Amino acid sequence: MLRSFQVSNHRSLAGAQELRAGRGNGVVAVPVTAVHGAAAAGKTNLVDALAGMRAAVLESVSGWDPYAGPVRTPHRGFPDRPSEFVADFVAEGAPYTYGFRLAQAEVAAEWLYAHPRARKRIVFERNGDQVRVGPMFEAARYGVAAVAPLVRPNALLLSLAGQLYAEALAPAYRWFESMLEVQYGPVAAEQVAHRLGAHLSKSPENAARLLVLLRASGLGIEDLLLAEPDPRYADHLRELDADIAATGAQLDLCANSPGHAERLLREHGVTEVLLDRELTNLRAARDALYARMVDRRGVGLSLVHAGVDAAFDIAEESTATLSLLRLLPTVLDALDGGKVLVVDDIGTQLPVEETDRLIQLFQNPQTNARGAQLIFTTGDRAVIDRSNGRSPRTATAVWRIRRGDGVSELTRV
Template sequence: MTNHRSLAQRQELRLYRGSGPVAVPVTAIHGGAAAGKTSVIDALAQMRDAVLHSVTGWDPYAGPVRAPHLGFPDRPTEFVAGFVAEGVPYTYGFQLDNAGVIAEWLHTQPRSRKRIVFERAGEQIKIGPMFEAARYGIAALVPLVRPNALLLSLAGQMYAEALVPAYRWFAAVLQVEHGARDTAEVAHRLGSHLSRAPENAARLLPLLHAAGLGISDVLIADNDPLYADYLRELDGDIAETAKQVELCASSPGHADALLQTNGVTAVMLQRELGNLRAAREALYARMVARRGVGLHLVHAGVDAPFEITDESAATVSLLRLLPPMLDALDEGLVLAVDDIGARLPAEQTDRLIRLFQSPETNSFGAQLIFTTDDRALIDRGNGRSQRTRSAVWQVRRTERGVSELVAR
């Protein structure tokens, strides 16, 4: 990331130890107040937002949405990410200035050999020789790309096959929790998580009990009869598809048999699973808009259940974190959380971090990136011991008023 908020100079955040390239499940970013920790998480959020919304959400008659360092407003902003999507390593990046997209590129690296999917310089877009424009439809999109929008964003909206894996990684795998969330949003996310399966409540409640916040139970209203059958059917389809995805990952023979009998690949199953989950969330949102979440929290020794607005800041903070963390563990996501220990005791925050460090609770390869100004979370061993499987970075602000990332 370059020239985003306090990160004026090029900074690189690596999610692995030493020379890599094996990623660690936990990456901690430590620094004092106003050092620039939030800028790092915000850079991830800004890159994701640009990929998902530059076509549909940005003003077509204005410059691109960016937040350069106040001391360098005319310098370009750049984001680059390396990731694995549908089993293939990718590198994707783009540069923005105040007028539009200066450059954009997507490369694959199968078997460590770089292949150009596309490279863009201003209005000129070159498609790599390994990706035939007529076959994948990339060429048809080129005349439609606005100067202030990303080609990957348009390709995701139009489902251009060659670019779909990279787009879906930003849409479905990278999740960012930062900024203020009101209690209605927290209740919605928690209600959606609990309504999917009884097992979700059975796993979440012990974590709430261990926090010592006095909560003995969480109540959620039954699904609206107008939506109940549809939600039940979707939940069944999601469970069966997830089972098939896991079987394909653990048994090549099962994947081969599925291909031969039904013509379905593991990638197709994974995409269908993502589509089903998105459809389920959209349907749940429509139901909540009609009748509300119906969330109540029961406290030991108190007869009347609490509304979420009655809860302490620490309780709301924990209720905000648990659903995205548990979803990340279930689906093998990359979750970035700004100020992870806000309003929570260090012991409770440490317990949440260990969910990602433990192979028993993190069996799908989820990754947690978090910022903190609490050295206790670092000194506990979350980064100093090989067995904790963590990487630690420090953010510091220089005398020039810019932030720097330093590996610890």
């Protein structure tokens, strides 16, 4: 769950801006948060800031040039000011605040706080090359202290500690890695086919559910055809799918039966957190194996339209169809995993009715049983008005972004 996101000096977001994904102060999250604004108001820059924060956590150690400054995009009017990013979120059942400040040549500051029982506890604070571990995390001191001297001035400590699996920092790192997905910018038809094929190949239930939504869209698609897996990968994919299903079933039993969770811990030393981490690892391994198979032989995906005998390649589909095919797998994966999904310009190429149907999936407790969140931007106020005609408990939290004198400002509606 994402409670709030703050950013300053990123593209047109010059001053400090905060997006709260919930009611009041953002502590009680709502399933859907919308950001409305005119063209060039800064909607994409806000999404880009959140995507940039995630990328920094995952890539600053392995992907940033070790001899250059941190990767950042400050406002053109304030290139010398630092850029700051802060996220409040819940990872593995615990609230965290994580943030960092990027100067031109180095990471000027970085911090991670936990909030058990609504009380702030320092996990670590970094100022320049000095790292302080909080007194409540003495058990983690050795792990963090061992990692800290290895981190470059232009890389994040959380990035390095997460990749080296420092236990105290693992929940925060894994949240950015596995529980936050940001979708924006152009994408090639091949990438859409890859994600769609991966989703369809995981289970017949996935394929059936996606096809129901696709048929209801009115785009004329009657069926999806997916080639059988390469025999060199098929057995391993089936084994991973079986392990994913079994681990997911155990997690569901733990959630619905405290006695089952206690028995697992007593008899096998396994907690719900460990099960959840194992499920994430299995899904990542499955995705990696599927990607290797696709690199060798392609996705093998085609679409059947009503009244047309020959199947279509995905590259032949309309812009609206590609937009929906891009959204559907990410939406369904987010609902299945209880993720935070951020989508820029959610309904640009789609009818309002179809966009609203996707939003309803997050607002309906029956289709969103795992507490997934949708955060989206739009220039069409009708998308928001339709989704807010429902119960107050599931109403969309609405924000407006405006741009004046080259600076974007975010306000609650």
